[in-house]
Amino acid sequence: MSILALILALALEQLRPISNRNPLYLAFVRGANRLERNLNAGEYRNGVYAWLIAVLPLLLVTVLGYWLLNMVSVFLGLAWCVLWLYLTMGFRQFSHAFTGISKALQEDDLAGARALLADWTGQSTSELTPDEVARLTIEQGVLDAFRFVFATLFWFVALAWVAGPAGAVLYRAACLLQQKWGGRDDAFGRFADAVLELLDYLPVRFTAAGYAIMGNFEDAVECWRSQAHTWGNFSNGILLAAAGGALGVKLGEALHQDHTIKLRPEIGVGEPASADYLPSAVGLVWRNVLLWVAVVLLFSFAQWVA
Template structure:
């Protein structure tokens, strides 16, 4: 485990690199990982050994790159190893990407350009947007901001604090496999069980820290109340607290009906106040960025407290 001062310094550097560069424009490592995962799934998801095959596939996809990262860090000189930690955290983070995808949706909705907003929203969500109205698009974007704040930012920061760059890498890869395999469909119900459950376990603490942070940085009373009363209704044990606390903190209503594969799915309503609109997307992004600042501040405080004081 890295010392707290080094963790704080490297985490701050990783966040700064992500804000400066964003995700790689070409040859993103996740593209190669996704291709590998598709090949592993095609080979092992044959209908036999179900959950065991899914667990084996998860291990074959995630463990080799994480072990390589650990070996590389152990073999390199200190300065180079620190650079690898920062690069791995940059790879795992998606704060700049989240803003890059959601801010144009907010602008399009503010300009009443529904066609553009539908096209942009379709790039980031799995629900159908071809006939979505302004409220539905705003709900989707706010939900994406709050949930991906945890999945693409705070989960990675948490595991970086626990296990450095390899920890952040393991979290990002596990989260990616959940997005690829963690569906309750005939094809993935048994095979994807391990990917979904492992992601739930890795996300359990980060999600609740994220939900608490969202609540503290907005309408705290509403955030806590929505988390307590509404989160248990949501299917996901981790997305529920994050989105309920975030929606309450922002005084916005999300959830409700959404179209998936041609059918309307009635989801629980989360939050309080007014239905989502363009300005709530911006507010959700601001909440995510305030939470990043809070988490880095906490790491810095932990670093300062860990330094021996000689009076």
């Protein structure tokens, strides 16, 4: 069931990609904003209450819907899983931007590449050099692949046997709430930060291991061990260090932004990032996706045999 739902959702998402600005996401974000306005009194417990109010009803609908439909027909339960996976995963959400930037750089259209990158990341890109655009594109692609594919897939598979698509829904909701409430000096958002950090712990390491297996294993592991802690966000550092080592490319380093030079740690190993490495980065992500699909297939087969 899990592997079939995954394959169908990935195929559907490739044929008709869904935007992260779709009505369901926007409705959830508006609800999160309303909860913050009404409940944020500057205390940690208010953030806990708001998180539970935002997430628990959504999980209840997801789980009850799966149980009821699965009792009527296995195929209806499968369709329910495919629907929620389609809504929560988003390989095309980043691969489309990645492809557009790569094409623009190959055509020496730096302005176009900067514009696509700015729309994707929300960062200032007007002063970036071509190599800096390529470097930031690889970094954003690695992080988005984790958020929209690998972590969502991990939690779907982990809970699918009992709760259908609830794991994928839980992870996507946790991501959205952390984006809205977390990452700031505010007690209200600390619970959202803590939940996402907990949910990320295992899939971050499995994803990094996948990059190592699908690329240069020794360099990926060495960069992971020696460089991940230098990045501001340790989980992101693990992903970027492993991907950079697997590709044999240097990430991080300085960026020309906001009329100054933004200094960042060097992460990865090998040649400086350039547009020539963008196809290799896409290939690494795809190989990792196929590895995960193969693992899920074996897991499903083992369950079926048992």
